[in-house]
Amino acid sequence: MKKAKRSTKKGFTLIELIVVIAILGILAAVLLPKFSGFTDDARKKSGMSEAKNMYTIFSTEYAQKGSYPANKTAAEALLPSGLKSKLNTFDGTEAKLFTYKDGKVEISVSGDGTLTVKS
Template structure:
């Protein structure tokens, strides 16, 4: 009976070396994965800007089709103008978006007459046309 009590109990758990190895492996994996998250967020910001530009473009096209712009606003939009400076467009949109990828930059709108009844609507951020075509320089 005494022999059973004197037997050493086997301790359960990890050794310090095992824990250090696991932490080192986790650290290596984290350093490999982190740059991927940076690219994902920058791509998401560019796509958010593209979506906002499309909304601004579509709103401008709808207001042009309904003749809701004043002659002063149309004159203003012949050059690149901030969206928030066009009262009809500002009232039509719920909020005026700011660029996510070009921090602090505003969306600009430009409408050029093409032919008799056709207009080319361009949405611009920081001098680069974002919509209808997203230039490679913008990325």
């Protein structure tokens, strides 16, 4: 008498695949907003670093000449090319020296070096 052959197919059932996909979907929904917050935070920190560099340049000018640049054009002339486009406004006063803007990040800098992040 011949023995019946048993099926040796191995694999996942449809239910197992659906459960795995559901778990991956839940993990993605929980983790993606957290990771997008990291990029926003990195942009702000990068902006603050660049704004501090700009402040240092303008403070050096003030220390050497006794005054800040007269206007935005004069201020841009002091900056390296990578920072020129990020100088949004330049008031040249102690209360509000300049504003830095790069995309969504806007930072106001006073004459005493205080940084205020607006976005």
